[in-house]
Amino acid sequence: MDKIKIQFVLNGETRQVEVEPDLLLIDLLRERLGLTGTKVGCGEGDCGACTVLLNGKNVNSCLLLAARVNGCEVVTVEGLGSYDKLHPLQEAFIAEGAVQCGFCTPGMLLSAKSLLDVNARPTREEIARHIAGNLCRCTGYTKIINAIEKVACADRHCACSREAEEGR
Amino acid sequence: MPFVYHAPRTLENLFATLDSLEQYSLLAGGTDLIVKWKEKLIDPKAVVDINGIAAMKGIEECPHCFSIGALVTHYEITASARLRAAATALYEAAGEVGSPQIRHIATIGGNIVNASPAADTAPALLALNAEAEIQSRTGISAILVADLFTGTGRTCLKPGQIISRIKVPASGQNQGSAFVKFGKRKALAIAVVNGAAWITIDGDKIKDVRLAMGAVAPTPIRLLAIEDWLRGQTLAASTFKTAGTMAEKLVRPISDIRSSAEYRGDLARQVVIRALETAARRAKGGCACG
Ligand SMILES: Cc1cc2nc3c(=O)[nH]c(=O)nc-3n(C[C@H](O)[C@H](O)[C@H](O)COP(=O)(O)OP(=O)(O)OC[C@H]3O[C@@H](n4cnc5c(N)ncnc54)[C@H](O)[C@@H]3O)c2cc1C
Ligand code: FES
Numbered sequence: 480m481d482k483i484k485i486q487f488v489l490n491g492e493t494r495q496v497e498v499e500p501d502l503l504l505i506d507l508l509r510e511r512l513g514l515t516g517t518k519v520g521c522g523e524g525d526c527g528a529c530t531v532l533l534n535g536k537n538v539n540s541c542l543l544l545a546a547r548v549n550g551c552e553v554v555t556v557e558g559l560g561s562y563d564k565l566h567p568l569q570e571a572f573i574a575e576g577a578v579q580c581g582f583c584t585p586g587m588l589l590s591a592k593s594l595l596d597v598n599a600r601p602t603r604e605e606i607a608r609h610i611a612g613n614l615c616r617c618t619g620y621t622k623i624i625n626a627i628e629k630v631a632c633a634d635r636h637c638a639c640s641r642e643a644e645e646g647r
Numbered sequence: 648m649p650f651v652y653h654a655p656r657t658l659e660n661l662f663a664t665l666d667s668l669e670q671y672s673l674l675a676g677g678t679d680l681i682v683k684w685k686e687k688l689i690d691p692k693a694v695v696d697i698n699g700i701a702a703m704k705g706i707e708e709c710p711h712c713f714s715i716g717a718l719v720t721h722y723e724i725t726a727s728a729r730l731r732a733a734a735t736a737l738y739e740a741a742g743e744v745g746s747p748q749i750r751h752i753a754t755i756g757g758n759i760v761n762a763s764p765a766a767d768t769a770p771a772l773l774a775l776n777a778e779a780e781i782q783s784r785t786g787i788s789a790i791l792v793a794d795l796f797t798g799t800g801r802t803c804l805k806p807g808q809i810i811s812r813i814k815v816p817a818s819g820q821n822q823g824s825a826f827v828k829f830g831k832r833k834a835l836a837i838a839v840v841n842g843a844a845w846i847t848i849d850g851d852k853i854k855d856v857r858l859a860m861g862a863v864a865p866t867p868i869r870l871l872a873i874e875d876w877l878r879g880q881t882l883a884a885s886t887f888k889t890a891g892t893m894a895e896k897l898v899r900p901i902s903d904i905r906s907s908a909e910y911r912g913d914l915a916r917q918v919v920i921r922a923l924e925t926a927a928r929r930a931k932g933g934c935a936c937g
């Protein structure tokens with residue numbers, strides 16, 4: 480089986496790898512590149528634990544052949560923040576108690592990021608709709624939505640953050 | 648078994664590749680194909696990734712219609728203000744597929760060719776009278792999407808043929824369309840019943856109408872007998888209710904894991920009533936999207 484040479488940008492860094500035709504992106508990330516932040520749940524597109532960003536959009540890495548990311552940009556949870564400097568969404572998830580077992584969290588964070596990148600001030604309904612492909616068996620979603628809303632509200636144009644600033 | 652991977656970048660190269668292969672699977676978004684491969688329902692010797700082919704991409708406007716590339720994702724459809732206004736049922740159906748993750752990679756072409764009786768864009772395309780452009784090395788022909796399906800999971804496409812684009816007539820004055828889906832939950836649920844209506848009104852009368860439904864037969868179907876009855880009827884709640892009752896009797900729904908036959912019949916009635924009501928409201932409102 481001939482290997483395929485691919486080049487893609489992973490968490491801001493250009494990577495060149497050789498992949499088997501039937502290698503899935505999730506396995507490239509976890510097994511080959513050691514990025515185990517991305518989780519495997521159902522393996523069939525139903526749970527969202529494997530969510531990564533492909534050219535800025537949230538996708539299921541369990542359904543993508545690795546060969547298909549040639550020339551693309553991929554972001555995993557490792558590219559979101561670091562231990563020293565967490566991403567505002569990560570800060571908010573912790574502050575709001577939106578993490579319990581944590582299995583859904585990497586995917587949930589990336590779905591949230593892909594929403595806020597195109598819609599800085601989503602409604603609660605828009606948030607719920609955008610994380611509909613990410614299952615969480617622990618939190619009941621309310622705290623996750625609270626956390627995402629908190630980051631959206633930290634955006635300077637948002638009415639609730641203006642109120643907070645004026646009250647200060 | 649592993650497969651060989653090809654990623655042609657032009658239609659010409661695609662057809663040359665297909666010619667050279669004994670057996671292959673085309674890969675668009677892969678949300679049906681990869682799942683089937685993982686479940687060992689298929690074992691392709693070769694996978695031909697068509698995602699690099701520009702001629703199969705993009706939403707173009709032609710006079711009174713849209714030409715939608717087979718590789719256009721459900722997400723792209725939901726992001727099109729023009730489709731929302733003038734092909735509303737398709738816009739709504741694409742927004743009901745799977746989850747954001749699925750909509751970002753799954754394509755309209757894949758949704759059709761996979762030929763699931765419950766495919767969400769299918770009833771919308773049937774109601775809108777959409778045509779699929781079938782392309783092969785020897786040329787291009789057009790076929791109504793309704794005539795593409797030959798059975799559950801089967802189409803009339805022959806080896807070496809692909810769907811390159813889908814042509815959807817644009818709704819104009821006095822016209823409107825709507826899509827309705829009943830699933831077990833709002834996201835990530837295959838339809839128990841789905842359906843779509845397209846309507847042209849003349850004052851308070853129905854001038855023309857098309858109705859389609861999914862998950863009630865081996866393929867998505869047009870409800871031609873009900874359409875015939877509806878033409879010339881007055882726009883009224885009682886008209887839509889009668890059409891709904893006819894739908895319940897007409898479709899011989901199956902009992903399966905997602906619902907009993909009786910419940911499906913009830914849903915079929917509701918799908919027809921709601922789709923007709925909404926399409927008629929849009930036709931009256933001037934703005935197709937209201
Ligand atoms: C978690 C999950 C949820 C889903 N939810 C829904 C849902 O709510 N509603 C729904 O309708 N579907 C749903 N689906 C099914 C699937 O996502 C859709 O049918 C999707 O549109 C398929 O498109 P694709 O590009 O991924 O197709 P692929 O998997 O790439 O292809 C499907 C089939 O079509 C063939 N094909 C693809 N493009 C062409 C072409 N241009 N010409 C000829 N043959 C072609 C392929 O060879 C393959 O046989 C879901 C799937 C998953 C995994
Ligand atoms: S592991 Fe990919 S969606 Fe569940």
Ligand code: FES
Nearest residue numbers: 579583615616617
């Ligand atoms: S925190 Fe456990 S699944 Fe979401």
